Amino acid sequence: MKFRAILLASATAVAFPAFAADPDLLVFDWAGFEDEGLLQSYIEKHGTGPTYAFFADDDEAYQKMASGFKADVAHPCSQMVSKYRDAGLIEPWDVNRIPEFGNIEQRFLNSSIFKDDTGVWYIPTDYAYTAIAYNKDEVPEADVSTLQVFTNPAYAGRVSLPDNTDDVWALALLATGVTDWTEVSDEQFQAAADWLRTAHENVRAYWADPSEMAQLMASGEVLVSWSWNDGVTLLREEGFPIGFQRTPSEGASNWFCGYVNFKDAPGSEDKAYDFINSWLDHRSAQGLLDGFGYAHSNNAAMAEIAPEALAEAFADPIEGTFLTQTPMNNEMRERMLEEFEKIKAGF
Known part of the structure; x- marks a missing residue:
């Protein structure tokens, strides 16, 4: 499913939602990440996944948002977060509403661009x-x-x-x-x-x-x-x-990606937190591995996956x-x- 979705997204514009579901939350994402293996708790709570619009690369995504496209959350990779902050497009996450935040691998937050005395601006999820x-x-x-x-x-x-x-x-x-x-x-x-x-x-x-x-x-x-x-x-x-x-x-x-929370977002802030909490749910680590071959930022979730399964997907730690x-x-x-x-x- 992921690869068919990528081809679709590469060939179409992103000015409109490419995958419509819950109208109260618009996620701007890489094609394929509407995978239900990452959204189990969100779907259990709301009966369907969010609405998605897709982008083909990070630069395209940033330019779209900077030009006035509206979404609730987006999935940039780490090196792009400073551009969103500098442009005043995002706001900090309230980590008190994210129970698994403390289990995120700390090296992925080791930057004042991601976390400073004004708040946590980025939730790393996949690497x-x-x-x-x-x-x-x-x-x-x-x-x-x-x-x-x-x-x-x-x-x-x-x-x-x-x-x-x-x-x-x-x-x-x-x-x-x-x-x-x-x-x-x-x-x-x-x-x-x-x-x-x-x-x-x-x-x-x-x-x-x-x-x-x-x-x-x-x-x-x-x-x-x-x-x-x-x-x-x-x-x-x-x-x-x-x-x-x-x-x-x-x-x-070594790359890693995660989610930013947009200012003046058109949808539900509560559902934005339901979404990120679904991503950090322990079940999503297995969904991420199965669907993409990627490792999850949640250390506690990763610890529940057999080392040989991680090695088979080339997602095991290496030196x-x-x-x-x-x-x-x-x-x-x-x-x-x-x-x-x-x-x-x-x-």
């Missing part, structure tokens, strides 16, 4: 890694022990990268020795941009959503991709010989070097956006 997906029948494990596989001439025309500024820059920075993107020098930026230009020469296609990446790999067009968990999950379900290297020598990218996609300087992110567009255009 995983961007790492190397590869065809195990055709790509030796030794080749994917390093991120330099993306610039390896042996894979010219057989590589796919996400059409996503944050993920491609996380890759390029890691590949050039940077693990903290909150402090990137001009020299580091240029080294990463040069690396991306080299990798671009190997790229067959930039994937817009996990289903597109999975199709490219299943067809044999692509042998190596910088991927999220869900594309790998889909390929495994189809019996494809997929490997997922989360510990290359240079490191992997190594990570670039965690925490908020960065907005000027730097705009610079990355502009440079990435030039690279894709061949400049």
